[in-house]
Amino acid sequence: xxxxxxxxxxxxxxxxxxxxxxxxxxxxxxxxxxxxxxxxxxxxxxxxxxxxxxxxxxxxxxxxxxxxxxxxxxxxxxxxxxxxxxxxxxxxxxxxxxxxxxxxxxxxxxxxxxxxxxxxxxxxxxxxxxxxxxxxxxxxxxxxxxxxxxxxxxxxxxxxxxxxxxxxxxxxxxxxxxxxxxxxxxxxxxxxxxxxxxxxxxxxxxxxxxxxxxxxxxxxxxxxxxxxxxxxxxxxxxxxxxxxxxxxxxxxxxxxxxxxxxxxxxxxxxxxxxxxxxxxxxxxxxxxxxxxxxxxxxxxxxxxxxxxxxxxxxxxxxxxxxxxxxxxxxxxxxxxxxxxxxxxxxxxxxxxxxxxxxxxxxxxxxxxxxxxxxxxxxxxxxxxxxxxxxxxxxxxxxxxxxxxxxxxxxxxxxxxxxxxxxxxxxxxxxxxxxxxxxxxxxxxxxxxxxxxxxxxxxxxxxxxxxxxxxxxxxxxxx
Ligand code: ADP
Numbered sequence: 001x002x003x004x005x006x007x008x009x010x011x012x013x014x015x016x017x018x019x020x021x022x023x024x025x026x027x028x029x030x031x032x033x034x035x036x037x038x039x040x041x042x043x044x045x046x047x048x049x050x051x052x053x054x055x056x057x058x059x060x061x062x063x064x065x066x067x068x069x070x071x072x073x074x075x076x077x078x079x080x081x082x083x084x085x086x087x088x089x090x091x092x093x094x095x096x097x098x099x100x101x102x103x104x105x106x107x108x109x110x111x112x113x114x115x116x117x118x119x120x121x122x123x124x125x126x127x128x129x130x131x132x133x134x135x136x137x138x139x140x141x142x143x144x145x146x147x148x149x150x151x152x153x154x155x156x157x158x159x160x161x162x163x164x165x166x167x168x169x170x171x172x173x174x175x176x177x178x179x180x181x182x183x184x185x186x187x188x189x190x191x192x193x194x195x196x197x198x199x200x201x202x203x204x205x206x207x208x209x210x211x212x213x214x215x216x217x218x219x220x221x222x223x224x225x226x227x228x229x230x231x232x233x234x235x236x237x238x239x240x241x242x243x244x245x246x247x248x249x250x251x252x253x254x255x256x257x258x259x260x261x262x263x264x265x266x267x268x269x270x271x272x273x274x275x276x277x278x279x280x281x282x283x284x285x286x287x288x289x290x291x292x293x294x295x296x297x298x299x300x301x302x303x304x305x306x307x308x309x310x311x312x313x314x315x316x317x318x319x320x321x322x323x324x325x326x327x328x329x330x331x332x333x334x335x336x337x338x339x340x341x342x343x344x345x346x347x348x349x350x351x352x353x354x355x356x357x358x359x360x361x362x363x364x365x366x367x368x369x370x371x372x373x374x375x376x377x378x379x380x381x382x383x384x385x386x387x388x389x390x391x392x393x394x395x396x397x398x399x400x401x402x403x404x405x406x407x408x409x410x411x412x413x414x415x416x417x418x419x420x421x422x423x424x425x426x427x428x429x430x431x432x433x434x435x436x437x438x439x440x441x442x443x444x445x446x447x448x449x450x451x452x453x454x455x456x457x458x459x460x461x462x463x464x465x466x467x468x469x470x471x472x473x474x475x476x477x478x
């Protein structure tokens with residue numbers, strides 16, 4: 001695995017959870033799994049790391065000498081952390097106070113080239129490189145060009161697309177830094193609109209491609225979702241499939257979660273009621289105890305559709321019962337708007353701007369409903385966590401949300417509330433339907449919670465699907 005993030009060491013989103021859980025599951029299945037990621041200035045759990053004695057030379061044209069650290073959290077599983085402080089020593093993974101780091105292309109070029117050089121350092125040849133998003137998308141490019149012959153000639157590559165909105169653009173000169181041939185600057189390789197596009201290169205050169213849900217795998221072949229890459233995703237469509245992410249039950253299980261006030265299960269939901277009271281208390285919502293409580297945990301990004309929710313929130317608060325707790329960080333304008341709403345509606349809207357794992361667990365356990373009105377959603381994890389905690393997701397039918405949440409049909413089915421159009425009116429209607437169900441049909445809500453908690457989104461099945469893909473990639477390579 002080559003990745004820019006992995007839980008619990010460095011995380012900005014679902015990618016980190018997926019890499020950690022899949023790696024652990026594959027190791028449990030008996031595979032020898034090695035994970036390479038950067039040693040960021042903000043890395044957590046430094047106490048788990050030990051330094052490898054020999055310096056590590058990364059063979060870019062200007063060779064860079066790095067240091068490697070390792071952690072062994074489980075049998076068959078080793079993580080290697082690449083230390084090169086000039087690139088990775090700062091705390092933020094991708095974006096500093098003034099926007100995306102200007103040297104991101106060089107930083108992740110170094111990570112990708114390090115992946116190519118690591119097997120030689122370890123005297124260990126992997127069968128497959130599993131890459132994630134643009135940050136590691138140059139690995140297949142190296143494998144099929146400058147590293148095509150030599151010790152990695154039989155090593156296959158699988159690139160997982162977690163989010164096409166980020167593609168890694170760089171000026172042409174990055175090819176010199178990377179030590180990649182100039183002739184790759186062409187539209188059927190790395191060139192895109194006059195720049196180098198890391199992700200495009202990865203899509204062209206990886207042996208196989210996956211996304212994190214079947215619906216997203218279909219959607220991205222269309223212009224509305226392809227972010228300009230839909231022609232090549234259609235071209236490579238025969239090698240592209242979607243595999244749903246699972247839930248890491250070591251971290252997200254209401255029966256054992258240490259972050260919540262009281263553990264509970266589908267058979268006995270009394271603990272959920274206590275978690276709900278705890279959350280109401282924390283948010284100063286106690287006067288709204290009998291009204292539905294909505295939770296939102298999200299990157300504050302256009303992708304997540306929260307601008308639509310914030311547009312209708314004042315009228316929802318005016319017309320309908322309910323209170324709203326937000327946890328998130330991201331775009332400054334959204335952060336400010338949320339803060340304004342929280343100030344304007346104390347006792348009904350609470351917001352915590354920032355990243356807070358502990359509060360995230362408390363929201364999942366304590367809320368009645370979880371809102372995800374995403375414009376697009378490659379998989380989405382929070383709706384899965386919500387269902388596991390008996391918190392009913394209200395989601396737009398896109399990507400992984402469509403694949404994982406069944407709409408409440410008013411009869412005997414469903415695990416949440418699903419709407420199609422991303423419009424203020426459709427979102428409002430669906431929230432209204434959820435509020436009405438909560439207030440007038442408590443039995444239906446209880447049945448929905450139990451059905452949601454009974455859904456199985458565990459990693460073993462998804463890891464098996466990845467094993468098939470690895471074999472498939474190897475066959476293609478040989
Ligand atoms: P994405 O990867 O697009 O951000 P996902 O739903 O796949 O969305 O994964 C988001 C992950 O990040 C979840 O584990 C979620 O709980 C977590 N997360 C997002 N924002 C925060 C936050 N502000 N505090 C704590 N956890 C967060």
